Amino acid sequence: MAHQFRNDLAALKADLDGVALEENPALVKQKSRDFFWYSPVLKAQLDHITADLVATPKDEAEVIRILKAAFQHEVPVTPRGTGTGNYGQAMPLSGGLILNLAEMNKVKAIFPGRVIAEPGAVIAQLDAETRAHSGQELRLHPSTAKTATIGGFIAGGSGGVGSIRWGGLRDIGNVLRLRVVTMEAEPRILELTGWELHKVMHAYGTNGIITEVEMPLTTAYDWVDVLVGFDDYMDAVRYADGVGNADGLLVKELATVAAPIPYDYFLRHQKFLKPGQSLAIVTVAAHAVDAFLALTSRSKGEVVFRSDTAEDLKGIPPNYELGWNHTTLRAIRVDPSITYLQSMYPPPHHIEKIEALTRLFGDEVPGHLEFVRFDGKITPMGLPMVRYTTEARLEEIIRIHEEHGCPIFNPHRYTLEEGGMKQTDETQLAFKREADPKGLLNPGKMIAWEDPEFDFTSTKTFLFPGLQQAS
Amino acid sequence: MAHQFRNDLAALKADLDGVALEENPALVKQKSRDFFWYSPVLKAQLDHITADLVATPKDEAEVIRILKAAFQHEVPVTPRGTGTGNYGQAMPLSGGLILNLAEMNKVKAIFPGRVIAEPGAVIAQLDAETRAHSGQELRLHPSTAKTATIGGFIAGGSGGVGSIRWGGLRDIGNVLRLRVVTMEAEPRILELTGWELHKVMHAYGTNGIITEVEMPLTTAYDWVDVLVGFDDYMDAVRYADGVGNADGLLVKELATVAAPIPYDYFLRHQKFLKPGQSLAIVTVAAHAVDAFLALTSRSKGEVVFRSDTAEDLKGIPPNYELGWNHTTLRAIRVDPSITYLQSMYPPPHHIEKIEALTRLFGDEVPGHLEFVRFDGKITPMGLPMVRYTTEARLEEIIRIHEEHGCPIFNPHRYTLEEGGMKQTDETQLAFKREADPKGLLNPGKMIAWEDPEFDFTSTKTFLFPGLQQAS
Ligand SMILES: Cc1cc2nc3c(=O)[nH]c(=O)nc-3n(C[C@H](O)[C@H](O)[C@H](O)COP(=O)(O)OP(=O)(O)OC[C@H]3O[C@@H](n4cnc5c(N)ncnc54)[C@H](O)[C@@H]3O)c2cc1C
Ligand SMILES: Cc1cc2nc3c(=O)[nH]c(=O)nc-3n(C[C@H](O)[C@H](O)[C@H](O)COP(=O)(O)OP(=O)(O)OC[C@H]3O[C@@H](n4cnc5c(N)ncnc54)[C@H](O)[C@@H]3O)c2cc1C
Numbered sequence: 001m002a003h004q005f006r007n008d009l010a011a012l013k014a015d016l017d018g019v020a021l022e023e024n025p026a027l028v029k030q031k032s033r034d035f036f037w038y039s040p041v042l043k044a045q046l047d048h049i050t051a052d053l054v055a056t057p058k059d060e061a062e063v064i065r066i067l068k069a070a071f072q073h074e075v076p077v078t079p080r081g082t083g084t085g086n087y088g089q090a091m092p093l094s095g096g097l098i099l100n101l102a103e104m105n106k107v108k109a110i111f112p113g114r115v116i117a118e119p120g121a122v123i124a125q126l127d128a129e130t131r132a133h134s135g136q137e138l139r140l141h142p143s144t145a146k147t148a149t150i151g152g153f154i155a156g157g158s159g160g161v162g163s164i165r166w167g168g169l170r171d172i173g174n175v176l177r178l179r180v181v182t183m184e185a186e187p188r189i190l191e192l193t194g195w196e197l198h199k200v201m202h203a204y205g206t207n208g209i210i211t212e213v214e215m216p217l218t219t220a221y222d223w224v225d226v227l228v229g230f231d232d233y234m235d236a237v238r239y240a241d242g243v244g245n246a247d248g249l250l251v252k253e254l255a256t257v258a259a260p261i262p263y264d265y266f267l268r269h270q271k272f273l274k275p276g277q278s279l280a281i282v283t284v285a286a287h288a289v290d291a292f293l294a295l296t297s298r299s300k301g302e303v304v305f306r307s308d309t310a311e312d313l314k315g316i317p318p319n320y321e322l323g324w325n326h327t328t329l330r331a332i333r334v335d336p337s338i339t340y341l342q343s344m345y346p347p348p349h350h351i352e353k354i355e356a357l358t359r360l361f362g363d364e365v366p367g368h369l370e371f372v373r374f375d376g377k378i379t380p381m382g383l384p385m386v387r388y389t390t391e392a393r394l395e396e397i398i399r400i401h402e403e404h405g406c407p408i409f410n411p412h413r414y415t416l417e418e419g420g421m422k423q424t425d426e427t428q429l430a431f432k433r434e435a436d437p438k439g440l441l442n443p444g445k446m447i448a449w450e451d452p453e454f455d456f457t458s459t460k461t462f463l464f465p466g467l468q469q470a471s
Numbered sequence: 472m473a474h475q476f477r478n479d480l481a482a483l484k485a486d487l488d489g490v491a492l493e494e495n496p497a498l499v500k501q502k503s504r505d506f507f508w509y510s511p512v513l514k515a516q517l518d519h520i521t522a523d524l525v526a527t528p529k530d531e532a533e534v535i536r537i538l539k540a541a542f543q544h545e546v547p548v549t550p551r552g553t554g555t556g557n558y559g560q561a562m563p564l565s566g567g568l569i570l571n572l573a574e575m576n577k578v579k580a581i582f583p584g585r586v587i588a589e590p591g592a593v594i595a596q597l598d599a600e601t602r603a604h605s606g607q608e609l610r611l612h613p614s615t616a617k618t619a620t621i622g623g624f625i626a627g628g629s630g631g632v633g634s635i636r637w638g639g640l641r642d643i644g645n646v647l648r649l650r651v652v653t654m655e656a657e658p659r660i661l662e663l664t665g666w667e668l669h670k671v672m673h674a675y676g677t678n679g680i681i682t683e684v685e686m687p688l689t690t691a692y693d694w695v696d697v698l699v700g701f702d703d704y705m706d707a708v709r710y711a712d713g714v715g716n717a718d719g720l721l722v723k724e725l726a727t728v729a730a731p732i733p734y735d736y737f738l739r740h741q742k743f744l745k746p747g748q749s750l751a752i753v754t755v756a757a758h759a760v761d762a763f764l765a766l767t768s769r770s771k772g773e774v775v776f777r778s779d780t781a782e783d784l785k786g787i788p789p790n791y792e793l794g795w796n797h798t799t800l801r802a803i804r805v806d807p808s809i810t811y812l813q814s815m816y817p818p819p820h821h822i823e824k825i826e827a828l829t830r831l832f833g834d835e836v837p838g839h840l841e842f843v844r845f846d847g848k849i850t851p852m853g854l855p856m857v858r859y860t861t862e863a864r865l866e867e868i869i870r871i872h873e874e875h876g877c878p879i880f881n882p883h884r885y886t887l888e889e890g891g892m893k894q895t896d897e898t899q900l901a902f903k904r905e906a907d908p909k910g911l912l913n914p915g916k917m918i919a920w921e922d923p924e925f926d927f928t929s930t931k932t933f934l935f936p937g938l939q940q941a942s
Contacts, residue, residue, distance in 0.1 A: 111758070112606070112690075112693070113690075113756055113757065113758035114758045135583070139719075166718055166719055167717075167718025167719050171717060171718045172717055172720065172762045173717065173759050173762035173763070174719035176758065176761060177761075193761050193765070194762065194764070194768075195765050195769075216719075216721070216758055216759070219583075219690045221583060244847060245846050245847025245848075246638075246642060246643055246847070247638025247642045247645075247845075247846070247847060248610075248637055248638050248643055248644030248645035249643065249644045285584055286584065287583070287584035287647065288584075288644050288687070290665060291644035291647070293665070294643055294665030294666050295643055297665075298666075348819070373718040374718075375716050375718070376716025376718060377847070377848060
């Protein structure tokens with residue numbers, strides 16, 4: 001595939017009269033970055049990356065104009081929500097244009113059980129509107145809900161708060177419909193539902209621009225945040241597993257974080273915690289608190305924080321901003337040498353696997369589990385922190401996890417395949433052939449497109465030939 | 472324990488001036504029966520049973536008056552909702568008084584996520600009120616929702632429609648609070664929450680009278696009933712297992728029924744069905760229909776009925792009245808020689824177990840599965856129909872199930888233990904000692920009370936010495 005694009009910016013600009021454009025290099029660079037710097041590996045590879053230009057469409061018609069012109073003048077286009085991805089998803093590896101969707105942020109219609117919105121709607125804002133309208137909210141949101149867009153979540157995320165109840169975005173029913181514009185001489189508008197949604201979901205915007213989403217809603221209850229402290233991390237893990245499997249408990253978030261992470265890095269909660277305490281982080285519906293406390297009373301845990309009885313919540317972030325990648329973020333803020341992995345502990349022997357790896361690595365890899373439903377079963381997904389030394393040791397830690405039957409989804413890779421299932425996604429590839437024949441959308445992120453011969457069984461990292469050179 | 476009660480009815484009546492009483496033998500007998508006749512075994516044992524008197528309190532104060540008087544005059548008291556139980560739960564084995572709670576049926580208060588009601592509220596009526604009030608409904612209801620009371624469900628039922636999402640009544644969080652009146656010289660009022668609820672839940676009213684319930688609510692969506700036909704029953708089973716494990720699909724009811732049951736016995740649906748067709752019975756939220764059909768399109772099933780597109784729903788019962796014990800009811804109505812069992816197929820090898828038993832018994836035991844969440848896992852519970860020949864053969868069928876690792880909850884027994892876990896429930900027994908010291912509440916249903924020496928490992932059926940003699 002071609003990696004050198006004509007990138008005729010002058011001609012592009014001439015065609016985009018009236019569209020909001022930004023060329024100031026500092027501002028363009030700002031909009032060319034995401035949270036890739038979480039990974040020391042990606043930081044070294046991508047720090048210099050920047051686009052040439054940012055376009056901010058105000059509606060779908062402008063998106064179509066921009067794609068049409070970019071197609072004609074062979075300008076690569078990388079869509080962007082708010083750039084909270086962790087793997088450089090939103091970074092324009094070959095420069096070109098950033099398609100900033102942040103201004104397309106309207107909530108268009110709300111019905112019982114569903115909402116229709118523009119892709120740039122910020123998730124917390126969307127939830128606030130559906131709650132005010134009819135006491136509803138999204139089933140799932142990333143821990144970045146306050147900043148991330150719904151379009152960016154669907155194109156670049158996987159799940160999060162709510163996944164303990166609803167599984168992940170990939171699960172059929174968790175996205176209802178997507179409206180997508182293709183990157184062609186005459187961009188087409190497609191409406192995808194059912195299995196077709198998988199063509200563009202979690203495809204990093206490599207094969208179409210999402211211009212409208214229809215998402216299922218669930219009931220927005222009053223949610224109560226609870227922290228349960230444990231002396232022994234494995235007691236916290238077993239407890240959380242029990243809470244997750246209690247079918248009558250309406251829980252929205254369920255995680256465990258091993259000592260010393262909570263006391264050392266959850267600075268705003270430190271006053272509630274003891275050094276050496278591991279935590280279970282739980283968010284439960286107000287009407288389920290009684291039952292939840294009954295369950296907790298039979299564990300070795302001690303309730304150290306409850307948002308419904310705490311005297312002063314000022315400055316205390318919600319529980320979900322202690323979980324998911326916020327756990328890592330809080331740790332990195334205090335100790336920048338920390339990084340992380342993404343792992344999975346398949347049931348039924350998940351507890352044994354977690355115990356073995358916890359023993360093996362000790363404080364080099366402090367545990368962090370997010371309990372989610374996965375194919376119907378409560379499954380702990382790991383975002384263990386890693387006290388980073390070398391890339392070689394990181395690879396070794398990954399290998400040891402895999403040897404224990406725990407797959408790793410490598411967050412130190414910017415391609416879809418290496419961060420995911422380590423194989424070609426034929427559906428997404430076929431759709432890219434159809435919807436982006438010149439390969440202009442977010443180049444370098446889909447290996448199957450760039451290098452059909454790439455050997456996923458090798459341990460080699462994919463090197464995108466079109467990667468902008470560091471100057 | 473005493474099985475001969477003084478049963479001084481004249482003194483009792485004298486004390487109950489102003490309380491609604493019924494003594495007409497035909498009407499009393501009517502209120503002394505439930506659906507015990509489903510079982511040919513129970514029918515032979517209990518057909519003659521009747522109380523002496525029915526009292527219908529209008530409020531808790533009258534309940535207290537009745538219990539106090541009955542205690543003093545040693546009149547056995549058997550509470551009753553609407554008598555839809557299948558195991559003779561509500562039948563007064565030693566005569567005495569029926570405490571008919573049907574008139575205590577007010578919905579007292581509705582909040583986000585919970586409702587407070589009197590025990591005699593009919594479930595469908597309760598759901599209608601919470602739906603009209605704030606678009607909410609109960610998480611779980613028995614298939615008898617249109618006639619059964621909420622108090623009777625909690626005291627005599629186990630789960631039902633909604634259990635695919637929320638598990639069973641026994642799961643912590645599925646009942647929030649019960650107000651209970653004891654059977655003592657001075658009846659006490661207790662408020663039970665958390666683990667204490669298990670003292671009286673599914674205790675057949677043997678250790679307290681429930682006078683108020685607080686139940687969690689969930690969102691009342693528009694529900695769509697779908698029937699999916701399969702040529703091979705095991706394809707229906709595998710399909711339903713997949714639907715149950717699809718975490719993003721909001722499903723409220725999920726069952727399978729083997730041919731020839733649907734065509735032969737679901738007479739009102741016969742026009743939609745083919746002879747020899749097995750069915751998956753599914754109820755899905757309106758906003759989940761698209762995703763549900765996408766999933767179904769990858770199965771061998773054919774959608775034969777959809778309530779959202781059917782031309783004329785007149786005379787067509789809702790899907791839930793094809794499931795649970797309504798499946799059996801429909802079969803018995805056409806062929807009275809049919810009876811049933813209650814079984815469980817523990818995962819992860821549930822499919823293999825079902826297949827083995829299906830092959831082994833063929834049309835003697837046509838399959839019926841209700842998929843529910845059980846300890847976090849999607850688990851098929853069986854209500855297989857049995858073409859009844861002899862009690863000995865029925866016992867043999869039970870034994871073969873157990874040999875295959877599939878526990879049977881015997882619906883041909885009127886005691887708590889024999890129909891359930893075949894062991895003493897120490898919590899319920901201890902509470903009976905405290906709340907019903909004379910053993911006057913629903914005598915004969917708790918073996919641990921009547922015969923502490925009873926050997927649950929034997930295959931002998933418990934014989935209650937106080938059982939009213941057939942005249
Ligand atoms: C602290 C922290 C916590 C996080 N927690 C979670 C979590 O709980 N769960 C989770 O899944 N992720 C999580 N993430 C990752 C990220 O926040 C989410 O994926 C987020 O939803 C991305 O939204 P965004 O608007 O920032 O998207 P961006 O980062 O802007 O974009 C994400 C990807 O989608 C593409 N894209 C954006 N908009 C469109 C569009 N309209 N059409 C086509 N493609 C588009 C971009 O090109 C990019 O490839 C976390 C990240 C951080 C830093
Ligand atoms: C066709 C059919 C389908 C069914 N489907 C289901 C199903 O899906 N799920 C299920 O769980 N069951 C099912 N059942 C059984 C039964 O319908 C349910 O258990 C139902 O909820 C009982 O309610 P009821 O008001 O009829 O109770 P009753 O039969 O009147 O009483 C049930 C038991 O509770 C006691 N009781 C009643 N009220 C009180 C009170 N206020 N305080 C203390 N004790 C009390 C009674 O003494 C009795 O032991 C079904 C039965 C039939 C016939």
